[in-house]
Amino acid sequence: MIVRRKRTRSQRGEPRRGPGRGRGWAAPLLGWLEEHPRAALASLGRLWRNPGSTLMTALVIAIALALPGALWILLTNTQAASEGWDSGAAISVYLEADLNEQAVAEVEQALAGIDGATLVRTISDDEALAEFREMAGFDAALAELTDNPLPYVVVVEPTATGAGATELGDLADRLAGVTGVDRAQVDLEWVQRLHALLALIERGILLLAALLGAGVLLIVGNTIRLDVLNRRSEIEVIKLIGGTDAFIQRPFLYGGFWYGLAGGIGACGLLILLTALLATPTAELAEAYGSGFRLQGLGAREAAFLLLGGGLLGLIGARLAVGRHLRAIEPA
Template sequence: MSATRSPKVSERVAPKAADPLPSKKKPRDDEDGPDFATLLNAWLESHRSSLLDSLRRLGKQPIGSFFTCLVMAIALSLPMGLSLLLNNVERLGGSWQRAAQISLYLQMDAGNQDGEALREKIKELGGVGEAEYISRDQALSEFQKQSGLGDALRELPDNPLPGVIVVTPLEVDKAALEALRQRLSELPKVQQAQLDLVWVERLAAILKLGDRFVFGLTVLLVSALLLVIGNTIRLHIENRRTEIEVIKLVGGTDSYVRRPFLYMGALYGLGAGVLSWGVLAFGLDWLNDAVVDLAGLYGSNFSLAGVPVADGLSLLLGAVLLGYIGAWIAVARHLSELAPR
């Protein structure tokens, strides 16, 4: 009986044929590491969180944040406002070409035909923009009106005024103008060539001095702005010292710690740029009323130009960069002190 059962037992206990070895699964691409899209989304999310955190912290102190931006805006407005005023002074000086006109006094025997022919000849010369001929009779009539001596001048037997050709140069350059004056004085029928460039030179010297003053003031105020934003960011760092030490203790990188403060500095700069643009626009508009009244007394329709859009955008960009740089300097200076204890 046992013999008859042994085959069944042997069949029952006999090991089954070994299954084929399972094939190793080919690792998927995502098991090699995060792909570029995942890294990009994580990077964008980190920056978004830092920006929102900076906005939230600034919003908790609206008055302090506003006055910090206002101080920065005033410092930005001073050099920018002076630069805009200098540009308006250049416009107030009028066309420098007309300011540097050359007056050619013709000989007394030069008639209208001679004057017109000479005017056409002068217009063809290089460096000449315009040429206008004023006859003797026209010069006498204008002098009678402007001097108030019309009756006395009528008693004169002959017209004492010569014909004049007024030459407007293409550009204002002292050496070139003097050479042009010398060449015009040698033309036939020209008795004297007069060039009055003194006040133009004085205006150019004043504007050059103003440009240097604005540059020096800009350097000083930019340095002051960096100190202001650096001190402000330093206070924010001190208020979050414990939080930052914990972040670095659990493995937070320097860039992760630095990022919210850089956004905060850029936001301070953006707010200062907007306020500075508004201050400049309001200040020029307020000053323009007095300038228009003063210009009207001299028979001029001059008015101050506002803040050009290009200059305003440059002001905003510069303010944001200053805030960012100031924050970077402050964080880089204090980051080594934020190591966990």
């Protein structure tokens, strides 16, 4: 017994290097930098070896991302098509009925004096009635009338070109304030309504995108959760040999990122396909309306957003799933 103890003590003095000792501070950092691409490639390889399930998951994510993407492209195209519709706008100023020509001339003068307003033309009550008569079916109805119920209409344009909807509205209010004017109507109210509708749709698309983004989180989260459970024994072994939670998480997080990125790429592909299929019919429709409008496809910014957003959603989804399940797996 004593002999053995002596040997032990002599051994204790032997130089021995433990892990990390004598490696300086840079080696662990470099090792860590090496570890990231290693984990990224390893998880990519794992997905590559299961092409069926990987493709399925990526496709589900792609569709979830492509849906708001398609609506977004539709929206931006509608906005582009309707651009300029509210320039060159005119305001119809309806005068009070029963004004004689003298009074009409006075009102016209007053309207011309309004700042920013340019009179284009005046439609007399007789002209308006004649216009109505030309329309089919009104003839008989109008013959019943003993006197002309139509008022004078003065068409006014804003002096400044490219006036927006609010400027037009203000001008219409001022025109309506002139004595002898019944009401002033902006002819482009429907454009305003369209723009309000588009703003509403934009908000709707954002909400839908948020909803589908949450869906992507759940899809990736669930996929990664199954992955964690499948590799339970491996996780236990790595924990036993001193792997930190961060180390164990890393390949799963990269896995989630790859799923999301693949989904983003898939979504870009779907959208490019979609716009390619719709380009010709759209061009034909635009031509029928005498417009040179062409369908705007997926822009570089949108594509980058889809790829980045997909990757980020995948990463977050994986993080949510892994954090919860890794803690539960302990070697026994």
